[in-house]
Amino acid sequence: MTIAANSVEITQRIEWISAGQWRDSMASAHRQGWVCLDVLTAIDRPEQHEFHVVLHANRVDSAQGQWWGVVVPQHHAELASLVDVFKAAAWHERETGEMFGITFTGNVVSNHSAAQGLLLSADAPLTPLRKHVPLAARVDTPWPGSADPDPRRSASRRRQAPPGTRPEWFEIEDRQ
Amino acid sequence: MTEDIAIESRGTIKLSAPDCTSCMLCVRECPVWCIEIDSHTEQVTPEGARRPRSVAVLDAFTIDWGLCMYCGICVEVCPFDALAWAPTPREGVSQAEQLVAGIEDLAG
Numbered sequence: 001m002t003i004a005a006n007s008v009e010i011t012q013r014i015e016w017i018s019a020g021q022w023r024d025s026m027a028s029a030h031r032q033g034w035v036c037l038d039v040l041t042a043i044d045r046p047e048q049h050e051f052h053v054v055l056h057a058n059r060v061d062s063a064q065g066q067w068w069g070v071v072v073p074q075h076h077a078e079l080a081s082l083v084d085v086f087k088a089a090a091w092h093e094r095e096t097g098e099m100f101g102i103t104f105t106g107n108v109v110s111n112h113s114a115a116q117g118l119l120l121s122a123d124a125p126l127t128p129l130r131k132h133v134p135l136a137a138r139v140d141t142p143w144p145g146s147a148d149p150d151p152r153r154s155a156s157r158r159r160q161a162p163p164g165t166r167p168e169w170f171e172i173e174d175r176q
Numbered sequence: 177m178t179e180d181i182a183i184e185s186r187g188t189i190k191l192s193a194p195d196c197t198s199c200m201l202c203v204r205e206c207p208v209w210c211i212e213i214d215s216h217t218e219q220v221t222p223e224g225a226r227r228p229r230s231v232a233v234l235d236a237f238t239i240d241w242g243l244c245m246y247c248g249i250c251v252e253v254c255p256f257d258a259l260a261w262a263p264t265p266r267e268g269v270s271q272a273e274q275l276v277a278g279i280e281d282l283a284g
Binding site for chain 1: 200203204205206207208209211212213214
């Protein structure tokens, strides 16, 4: 992962772990001094039919941080919970469960139905951080870029999708 | 206060309307949809030319500073340097509608 911050480039490696080794590997990292869980979240990768669950932990004996990652298939979106390794994982796993629909086995409240009401209201869309879930404002707002001053150009130009949208969001609307 | 601001500071974005060809690149690349352009084409016949040609005339160009996140993609994509960073930040306003800046407002 490369993060550009004020022209200083900070390059941090993600250490990838297989799903079956996730809990044991993180317990081992914890024993080696990576005790402060900074963040745990997921990235939806619909084209690959998988999630990346990523975790960042810090040391307290030095100013060091490290990323770990694990690939979780979408057809079996389950991962061992880290609540017995990092207590702070309880919140992050509940949030990730609610936003992505990933079940963290061992974290009793992380699965989606139980986590309802943690952050989302009852009428919010399910798993709103999945990329197939439309951003309502992006679908409802007319895109300023659809206007074209030159009618000849708009006739010949390939229709461009508005930035920050996915084609399936508009298919859903067309069906209604 | 102004003299303390470095010339390369990204305070605000200004528009040079005569350089704008209404190509719409900035509007379409803006990730937050904060730029709107209204324009039309006119037929003009330059002196000595045999045939008239179409020229885009800019009617309105607005940036909604309430949406803009100052990413500068519009400045980067503008092929004619009609958009540019200017060092002095915009002053605050008291009404949300005043955050929508037009051609004169963006002239800098």
